[in-house]
Amino acid sequence: MHEKPGEGILKVKSILEKYPKERRYLLAILQDIQKTYNYLPREALNEVRDYLGIPLSSLYSMATFYKALSLKPKGRYVIKVCDGTACHIRGSLDIVEEIKKQLSISPGEVTKDGKFSLETVNCLGSCALAPVMVINDKYYGNLKPAMVKDILESTGD
Amino acid sequence: MKVIIDDKEFEAEYGEYILDVARRNGIHIPTLCHSDAVPGQGSCRLCIVEVYERGKNKVVVSCLYPITGEIKVYTNSEKIHRMRRNIIRLLAARAPGSEYIKKLKEEYGIPEETRFKVDEKEKCVLCGLCVKACEKLGSMAISTVNRGATKKVAPPFEEPPVDCIGCTSCAHVCPTGAIEVREYEGKRVIWNRTFELLKCTSCGRYFITREQYEYMKNRHGIDMKELLCDRCRQKSTAEKLVSLYKKLLVKKTLFQCYRLQKD
Numbered sequence: 001m002h003e004k005p006g007e008g009i010l011k012v013k014s015i016l017e018k019y020p021k022e023r024r025y026l027l028a029i030l031q032d033i034q035k036t037y038n039y040l041p042r043e044a045l046n047e048v049r050d051y052l053g054i055p056l057s058s059l060y061s062m063a064t065f066y067k068a069l070s071l072k073p074k075g076r077y078v079i080k081v082c083d084g085t086a087c088h089i090r091g092s093l094d095i096v097e098e099i100k101k102q103l104s105i106s107p108g109e110v111t112k113d114g115k116f117s118l119e120t121v122n123c124l125g126s127c128a129l130a131p132v133m134v135i136n137d138k139y140y141g142n143l144k145p146a147m148v149k150d151i152l153e154s155t156g157d
Numbered sequence: 158m159k160v161i162i163d164d165k166e167f168e169a170e171y172g173e174y175i176l177d178v179a180r181r182n183g184i185h186i187p188t189l190c191h192s193d194a195v196p197g198q199g200s201c202r203l204c205i206v207e208v209y210e211r212g213k214n215k216v217v218v219s220c221l222y223p224i225t226g227e228i229k230v231y232t233n234s235e236k237i238h239r240m241r242r243n244i245i246r247l248l249a250a251r252a253p254g255s256e257y258i259k260k261l262k263e264e265y266g267i268p269e270e271t272r273f274k275v276d277e278k279e280k281c282v283l284c285g286l287c288v289k290a291c292e293k294l295g296s297m298a299i300s301t302v303n304r305g306a307t308k309k310v311a312p313p314f315e316e317p318p319v320d321c322i323g324c325t326s327c328a329h330v331c332p333t334g335a336i337e338v339r340e341y342e343g344k345r346v347i348w349n350r351t352f353e354l355l356k357c358t359s360c361g362r363y364f365i366t367r368e369q370y371e372y373m374k375n376r377h378g379i380d381m382k383e384l385l386c387d388r389c390r391q392k393s394t395a396e397k398l399v400s401l402y403k404k405l406l407v408k409k410t411l412f413q414c415y416r417l418q419k420d
């Protein structure tokens with residue numbers, strides 16, 4: 001289960017303590033924070049800035065560069081629909097459309113109950129199974145729009 | 158060492174960049190992301206030239222290509238012209254709002270863009286000079302944000318930047334005029350942050366933000382009894398020199414009188 005924001009500058013401190021005060025650990029620290037909170041809370045970024053002594057602009061630059069990091073809370077289940085070349089050609093956008101219809105969210109958004117968030121990614125390295133999507137760590141290949149509803153329903157807490 | 162640029166021979170030092178040698182000798186190579194104050198960007202590719210070195214020929218960016226052997230350079234061959242046109246076309250599709258780019262477009266006869274979707278207001282070519290300048294000056298208030306098609310330059314959280322001191326270096330170094338600065342009634346606005354301006358103690362002109370003043374005081378330990386704008390500082394230095402010179406003259410004359418008396 002993910003930490004709620006606010007519940008925890010303490011958590012950030014214990015993450016930071018694991019790392020020497022060197023800039024090269026920045027990405028690893030941000031990944032840890034992302035894992036703990038499911039996003040990068042602003043207070044946490046301020047803590048990192050103070051700990052490593054690097055400007056907020058560098059943190060923000062990195063936080064917006066990597067898809068694995070996000071500034072908004074993600075859902076408990078992150079749906080990644082591949083929109084790489086192979087998946088695109090085999091209809092990944094129809095899959096996205098179907099998910100949009102089922103959950104009423106667009107890529108980059110989270111459902112109201114915080115359960116799902118949706119994003120598109122570039123090639124998951126499983127082109128033979130195109131079109132592909134991953135929900136947390138589970139892969140679904142050879143997708144058809146008609147399969148989406150069942151998959152979402154069977155995904156539970 | 159010798160280098161031949163557009164069929165003329167010039168002297169260059171080992172390791173000197175082609176652009177510098179060309180400029181020194183009045184040969185024009187168009188540039189966008191090159192700044193003597195913040196060198197080494199090499200992102201716009203506008204300054205490409207053709208180089209013939211040891212029987213081989215290649216296209217390089219002149220602002221970053223060091224001369225280390227006998228080379229022949231062509232700054233405007235047919236190939237370069239064609240490639241540069243393409244580069245300008247892409248830059249123009251990216252930043253059609255920039256006056257400088259509009260001029261280049263005209264100069265190179267680039268037709269209106271029909272193939273790409275463009276944002277008419279966009280002026281930034283993402284060269285990164287502003288970020289580098291801000292970093293060099295020590296504020297590090299802005300950075301590149303996102304990547305790929307949505308990449309841009311912005312302050313953290315796209316809010317008025319906390320670390321900014323309102324020095325406008327970013328706006329000055331920007332080759333396309335993409336960073337807006339407004340000044341009115343003793344205020345300066347940049348990156349959506351409003352700064353209070355301080356007056357020159359000599360001429361009374363607003364010229365510096367309070368944050369810039371604090372920064373200079375802390376960083377460089379500048380004596381702040383008087384706060385002089387560039388113009389007044391130059392004037393005051395000149396005046397000091399003149400008075401020093403006068404004093405010297407007086408001394409010299411006195412000395413000569415003394416010698417005369419003695420003789």
Ligand code: SF4
Nearest residue numbers: 281282284285287331
């Ligand atoms: S704002 Fe200007 S200096 Fe900064 S990246 Fe864009 S074009 Fe370059």
Ligand code: FES
Nearest residue numbers: 082084087124126
């Ligand atoms: S394009 Fe989707 S897995 Fe490669």
Ligand code: FES
Nearest residue numbers: 199201202204220
């Ligand atoms: S001026 Fe040389 S790459 Fe931009």
